[in-house]
Amino acid sequence: MPEPTDDWTFETIAERDSLTEGPAWDGDGLLYSHCTADLTLRWNPGTGESSVWREGTGAANGMVFDGNGRLFVCEGKNRRIAEYVEGEPTRVVVDNFEGLPFNEPNDLAVDSRGRIWFTDPNYGGRPLSIPTEQVYRADPQSDGSYSVDRVTEDMRRPNGILVSPSEDRLFVADTPSGAKAHPKLVTYPIAADGSLGEQATVHDFGWGRGIDGMCWDADGNIVATAGSHRYGPGPMIYVFAMDGRVLQTQRTPSDMPTNCLLAGPDNDELFITYETGIVHKVRDSGLKGL
Numbered sequence: 001m002p003e004p005t006d007d008w009t010f011e012t013i014a015e016r017d018s019l020t021e022g023p024a025w026d027g028d029g030l031l032y033s034h035c036t037a038d039l040t041l042r043w044n045p046g047t048g049e050s051s052v053w054r055e056g057t058g059a060a061n062g063m064v065f066d067g068n069g070r071l072f073v074c075e076g077k078n079r080r081i082a083e084y085v086e087g088e089p090t091r092v093v094v095d096n097f098e099g100l101p102f103n104e105p106n107d108l109a110v111d112s113r114g115r116i117w118f119t120d121p122n123y124g125g126r127p128l129s130i131p132t133e134q135v136y137r138a139d140p141q142s143d144g145s146y147s148v149d150r151v152t153e154d155m156r157r158p159n160g161i162l163v164s165p166s167e168d169r170l171f172v173a174d175t176p177s178g179a180k181a182h183p184k185l186v187t188y189p190i191a192a193d194g195s196l197g198e199q200a201t202v203h204d205f206g207w208g209r210g211i212d213g214m215c216w217d218a219d220g221n222i223v224a225t226a227g228s229h230r231y232g233p234g235p236m237i238y239v240f241a242m243d244g245r246v247l248q249t250q251r252t253p254s255d256m257p258t259n260c261l262l263a264g265p266d267n268d269e270l271f272i273t274y275e276t277g278i279v280h281k282v283r284d285s286g287l288k289g290l
Contacts, residue, residue, distance in 0.1 A: 008282050010253050013043055014050045016277035021213070022063035022107075023271045023279070024071065025263030030271055032279055033060045035076070040084070043279065045264075050279075054084060059124075062107035062160075062213070062259070072116055074105035079129065081105055081118055081138060094138045094148050101129045102136075107213060107259075109163045114140045115194060117151075117170060119158035133157050135172055137194055151196050152188070160213040160259070163190070164242065165220055165290065170196060171242075173211035173224075183210025185224070185240065202244040208232020213259025213273075218288040221247060225257035225272065237272070239287070250285070254278040262289030 014020070014032070022033040030043040031053060040060055042053040054060075058078030065071050071084045072093065079102045080095035093116065095101060104126070108118035116138040122128055134155050138146040152158070152172075160173040168190055175183045183205045189197035205211075209232055214224035220242060227236040235255050239248040256275035263269060267289040270282040 007284075008250050009284050010272075010280045010282055012278060013048065013271075013281045014041070014279035016041075016279075018277050019258065019275050020273040020277055020279050021061045021258050022073070023259055023261040023263075023273055024063040024065055025261060025271075026065070026071075027069075030261075030263070030279075031063060031071075032271075032273055033057065033063060033073075034277075035059045035061055038077075040073075053086070058082075061105075062118075064108055064110055066110040066114065067112060072108060072110060074108055074118060076104040076106060076124060079104065081108065081116060094136075094146050097130060097136060097148050097150060103129050103133060106158070107160050109161050111163045111167050116146070117161055117163055119155075119161050119172065121157045121159060121175075123157075135161065135170075139194070149194070151194070152199075154199055160211050160224070162214055162216065162222065165216060169242070171202065171214070171222060173214065175210045175212070180207055182206060183208075185211055185222075185244070187242075202242075203240060203246070205232065209256070211238075212257065215261050216290050217262060218267075218290055223260055223262065223270070223287060225252075225260050227252075227257070229255050237270075237285075252280070254280065262287055 019035045024031045040054040041050045043050045058075035062074040081093040083091040102120045103122040106119045121133045135152040156176040159175040162171045170188045185202040209228040211224045211226045222240040224238045235252045237250045254274045259273045261271045270285045272280040
């Protein structure tokens with residue numbers, strides 16, 4: 001269990017002019033999305049500087065490396081899931097469900113079978129391509145393509161997503177906007193065939209801003225970004241047990257934290273992105289990644 005602390009040290013490692021998201025550790029440095037600029041940037045811990053790693057990303061948001069080191073990305077503006085390989089053209093993984101383009105893929109998780117679980121909300125304000133905002137699963141096929149299944153029908157606006165370390169549960173941030181919206185962290189049991197059981201609420205954020213992005217720590221707890229100065233208890237990092245118990249909270253110095261990742265050489269540095277464009281690193285959180 002993480003040791004409680006009220007005095008984390010937030011080190012600013014990057015500062016863009018708008019939303020940063022999707023932190024992903026490549027083994028030596030941090031990749032992150034500068035969404036509105038259509039850029040993926042890479043922070044080099046040796047120099048302390050960020051450089052452009054990929055351009056024309058279609059408002060790329062969530063990013064994740066799978067167990068084989070492949071980088072999968074949600075390209076929200078392009079309405080697709082893509083794979084990035086440095087120096088190579090973008091590979092389209094999936095871009096439609098039953099012939100309809102996705103709304104705005106936002107975040108994703110990859111399990112040990114290579115299945116990509118991803119959320120498809122509509123934050124961009126475009127007309128809905130698919131009439132409902134739900135969660136999908138893309139399954140790899142023998143020819144290298146992917147089939148797509150919609151796995152939920154009861155989400156309001158899905159955002160961050162995680163597959164449990166034992167791969168028997170899916171956790172999703174349900175983040176509808178508006179006053180009294182009651183954003184929630186919810187969970188579903190995952191059946192052997194990849195279908196989901198009944199939704200259960202893990203945590204209800206009431207009138208506050210709910211979870212945007214989240215990651216696992218080494219103890220199987222969920223580390224999540226949530227909150228805002230505009231309403232609720234303020235911008236916060238939460239640590240949840242899988243049963244919903246709040247184990248720890250830590251207020252962030254920048255508003256609207258969007259995502260987080262435990263990574264670094266010893267897997268014990270917490271990286272946080274924000275709607276403000278800041279990227280923070282915390283060395284003394286007491287948390288360690290998987």
